Amino acid sequence: MTAQAPPEAAVETVLAFADDELVLGWRDSEWTGIAPFLEEDVAFSSIAQGEIGHARALYELAAGVLGGDADSLAFDRDPEEYHCAPFVELPLTGDWAATIARHWLYETADAIRVAALMESDWHELAGLAAKMDREEAYHRMHARMWMERLKGNEQFEAACARLWPYALGVLEPGQRSALAQAVGREEVEAVERGSHADGFAALHEEMTMVRRSVPGAAW
Amino acid sequence: MIWEVFRQEREGQPFQHGGSLEAPNLEFAEAYAVEFYGRRAESVALWIVPRDAVREIDDPYVADVFDRDYRRVDGYSLKVKLKEARDRAGTA
Numbered sequence: 235m236t237a238q239a240p241p242e243a244a245v246e247t248v249l250a251f252a253d254d255e256l257v258l259g260w261r262d263s264e265w266t267g268i269a270p271f272l273e274e275d276v277a278f279s280s281i282a283q284g285e286i287g288h289a290r291a292l293y294e295l296a297a298g299v300l301g302g303d304a305d306s307l308a309f310d311r312d313p314e315e316y317h318c319a320p321f322v323e324l325p326l327t328g329d330w331a332a333t334i335a336r337h338w339l340y341e342t343a344d345a346i347r348v349a350a351l352m353e354s355d356w357h358e359l360a361g362l363a364a365k366m367d368r369e370e371a372y373h374r375m376h377a378r379m380w381m382e383r384l385k386g387n388e389q390f391e392a393a394c395a396r397l398w399p400y401a402l403g404v405l406e407p408g409q410r411s412a413l414a415q416a417v418g419r420e421e422v423e424a425v426e427r428g429s430h431a432d433g434f435a436a437l438h439e440e441m442t443m444v445r446r447s448v449p450g451a452a453w
Numbered sequence: 454m455i456w457e458v459f460r461q462e463r464e465g466q467p468f469q470h471g472g473s474l475e476a477p478n479l480e481f482a483e484a485y486a487v488e489f490y491g492r493r494a495e496s497v498a499l500w501i502v503p504r505d506a507v508r509e510i511d512d513p514y515v516a517d518v519f520d521r522d523y524r525r526v527d528g529y530s531l532k533v534k535l536k537e538a539r540d541r542a543g544t545a
Contacts (some may be wrong), residue, residue: 273473273474273481273485273488276485276489277485277488372484372487374483379480379484
């Protein structure tokens with residue numbers, strides 16, 4: 235354990251990662267009740283919940299440095315304070331091929347990010363990343379089996395091509411060539427963090443609605 | 454495609470039918486079986502079987518045409534024998 239505070243950049247990384255997981259989990263949870271068949275409905279909802287659980291753990295870690303708690307970081311910030319990649323914000327609900335394309339690209343990118351964080355000098359972060367990796371293994375298996383099933387499908391391939399610049403934006407520039415190699419694509423200009431995709435304002439509005447309805451309440 | 458799932462709760466225990474699920478192939482069936490019967494550490498092992506592979510025998514009863522009820526456990530009136538034995542032993 236390091237006695238000194240973790241570097242600011244590492245806290246920023248954790249917060250951005252938490253925002254990715256929260257917003258993607260939220261987007262994926264929109265499929266609950268309307269997935270293509272019941273088994274998948276349960277499986278995908280469970281994955282969505284898994285992502286939100288990871289977000290919670292990451293927010294807690296960040297809150298230990300920044301103050302506040304997981305809830306205040308997750309729900310009490312203004313839209314422009316979220317640092318998630320526009321990739322996870324895109325509203326894709328209703329388009330299963332695109333949802334699976336994002337799921338597969340995200341999980342592949344996430345594996346690279348988590349592997350890097352497991353080597354972090356910030357020991358709590360390295361430990362948390364290792365813990366998350368064990369659960370992500372199921373997410374990756376699920377994403378891969380769907381990718382194998384939809385591979386070659388016109389809608390799926392078109393979605394992968396369209397989402398690819400967004401997917402690159404999940405990772406830091408130095409990690410992107412590994413992603414390109416893993417999914418068999420050429421590296422292109424990424425859609426970076428820092429601006430929000432259309433639809434994020436509405437998502438934020440809905441996501442924070444209950445918290446805002448009774449500010450400061452103890453639930 | 455329907456798959457039947459059997460789960461073992463603890464090592465050494467018999468597998469019991471857990472339920473069924475729908476999945477297009479073995480890979481999906483495995484993933485869903487883990488999701489439904491493994492996620493909460495409720496099973497130590499799972500068997501998944503395509504429903505078509507399960508042969509059902511409609512009429513498993515082999516008729517007793519001759520009086521050979523001594524072959525069956527319920528052929529003996531254990532209750533009466535027990536009572537007699539207890540009476541003899543004076544423990545009733």
